[in-house]
Amino acid sequence: MRIILHIWRQRNATEPGRMVRYEAADVNEHMSFLEMLDVVNEGLIAKGEEPVAFDHDCREGICGMCGCMVNGVAHGPLPGTTLCQLHMRHFKDGDELYLEPWRAKAFPVVKDLVVDRSAFDRLIAAGGFVSVSTGSAPDGNAVLVSKEKADGAMDAAACIGCGACVAMCPNASASLFMGAKISHLGLLPQGQPERSQRVEAMVAQAGAEMFGSCTNIGECEAVCPKGIKLDVIARMNGDFLRASWVSRSTVKAEA
Numbered sequence: 001m002r003i004i005l006h007i008w009r010q011r012n013a014t015e016p017g018r019m020v021r022y023e024a025a026d027v028n029e030h031m032s033f034l035e036m037l038d039v040v041n042e043g044l045i046a047k048g049e050e051p052v053a054f055d056h057d058c059r060e061g062i063c064g065m066c067g068c069m070v071n072g073v074a075h076g077p078l079p080g081t082t083l084c085q086l087h088m089r090h091f092k093d094g095d096e097l098y099l100e101p102w103r104a105k106a107f108p109v110v111k112d113l114v115v116d117r118s119a120f121d122r123l124i125a126a127g128g129f130v131s132v133s134t135g136s137a138p139d140g141n142a143v144l145v146s147k148e149k150a151d152g153a154m155d156a157a158a159c160i161g162c163g164a165c166v167a168m169c170p171n172a173s174a175s176l177f178m179g180a181k182i183s184h185l186g187l188l189p190q191g192q193p194e195r196s197q198r199v200e201a202m203v204a205q206a207g208a209e210m211f212g213s214c215t216n217i218g219e220c221e222a223v224c225p226k227g228i229k230l231d232v233i234a235r236m237n238g239d240f241l242r243a244s245w246v247s248r249s250t251v252k253a254e255a
């Protein structure tokens with residue numbers, strides 16, 4: 001089939017970008033979206049033109065590297081699917097697709113469809129970890145965790161850090177991502193000692209990175225390829241309120 005592409009081309013972080021029209025002829029319906037871009041790039045290279053830069057790594061939906069806006073939707077039109085797992089059979093002959101990078105102040109464009117998501121790394125470094133020694137693998141039932149909590153932690157841990165939630169949010173909020181990290185650690189016993197410190201540090205870092213605030217619009221949940229639910233944001237907000245209250249009480253007691 002034949003697909004018309006309008007792709008954001010931007011040489012570097014400082015130069016202005018623009019949409020450029022390309023025609024992808026002979027697109028096979030079994031190609032993944034990234035394979036289709038590979039073929040477009042082979043054509044550009046053959047003509048001596050600069051190939052389109054786009055992020056990717058695993059190409060099997062688990063690393064979080066890929067992603068761009070396809071007709072205004074992060075990762076494209078198929079729910080619960082990363083761009084690398086989106087196949088061309090979900091489009092039809094003659095479709096016109098507009099590809100743009102994630103748009104968020106905290107994710108500056110590096111080149112074409114590639115953005116710098118190191119703000120996510122700094123959020124994790126601020127508090128998205130446990131520093132207690134967890135030792136070697138314990139006996140299965142040595143630390144009791146209820147089924148409900150184990151399932152909740154596992155579901156939250158499915159977040160791959162792709163950034164689609166930020167890109168789709170009109171506020172460019174990182175709340176779904178942070179909520180996922182805070183939930184997967186905060187639901188388990190090993191995450192308890194630093195639970196308050198973690199949420200306070202991550203929320204402060206999100207402000208410093210210029211991520212917006214969550215206003216419960218839900219676009220993040222709708223495009224998340226890993227099905228992370230808004231519940232994680234509610235848990236993060238609960239943890240934050242509790243942590244702020246404890247900090248305030250401690251300051252009063254010390255005064």
Ligand code: SF4
Nearest residue numbers: 159160162163165224
């Ligand atoms: S919460 Fe979902 S959309 Fe956001 S970074 Fe994680 S996997 Fe991607």
Ligand code: FES
Nearest residue numbers: 057059064066084
């Ligand atoms: S390339 Fe790894 S999730 Fe798409």
